[in-house]
């Protein structure tokens with residue numbers, strides 16, 4: 001595939017992210033607290049998470065295997081960061097969830113698999129065919145700043161997900177007002193952390209697939225944070241008044 005074709009597909013994919021961003025304000029993605037049976041067949045929540053998220057690793061592996069270039073030390077570390085994130089998201093995260101008996105619509109799982117096919121393709125094809133980082137990239141300010149941003153985002157995401165998961169005692173499936181960490185300022189610090197993490201990845205790779213993925217993450221999680229925030233305000237009369245949805249003091 002030529003550079004131009006890859007670039008054209010990426011631009012079209014960004015266009016679809018913008019449409020999705022607008023659509024998700026009208027239609028909440030029906031999983032987690034917004035899950036319901038109007039969306040057809042359902043699958044166990046944990047299995048749904050595992051299948052849809054592990055898919056990106058399968059597609060990534062395929063495009064790296066079917067590649068013209070070998071990974072260098074630098075691009076290998078970048079791919080390693082991506083795999084590290086998705087190892088947690090597809091295996092550790094579903095195992096830790098306390099969502100016994102909960103289900104998600106199969107259509108959500110399938111649409112996430114499509115999203116992950118595109119992500120796996122963009123990452124795998126780029127790192128396997130276009131990326132040409134030399135060892136001095138380790139000393140480039142974009143790599144250093146990007147790494148700091150990436151790990152800050154990951155720490156916020158993991159810590160906030162852990163606080164949420166630990167709100168439930170074994171066997172519970174209801175919802176409580178989250179406290180601690182960045183919950184002091186926002187309703188969805190896990191989603192904020194996810195955006196920060198992928199912005200960091202975009203900076204540290206200084207690449208088109210990095211930017212595309214950061215835009216898609218923003219498009220997916222910001223509407224979700226806003227719908228979670230409204231849901232909390234409607235459900236809990238004592239919900240903290242000064243807490244924002246995703247951006248402290250602002251949004």
Ligand SMILES: NC(=O)c1ccc[n+]([C@@H]2O[C@H](COP(=O)([O-])OP(=O)(O)OC[C@H]3O[C@@H](n4cnc5c(N)ncnc54)[C@H](OP(=O)(O)O)[C@@H]3O)[C@@H](O)[C@H]2O)c1
Nearest residue numbers: 032033097099161164165167174175176190191194217220
């Ligand atoms: N890169 C992307 O495009 C993208 C898109 C979406 C999500 N993600 C990531 O995937 C992870 C999960 O996302 P999510 O939207 O499902 O997060 P979420 O709605 O905040 O839920 C996370 C987990 O915590 C539980 N939980 C949430 N709030 C709770 C409360 N108040 N009381 C008790 N339990 C609570 C949820 O249970 P229930 O399932 O029962 O609600 C779920 O198991 C996050 O780390 C997010 O960043 C990434």
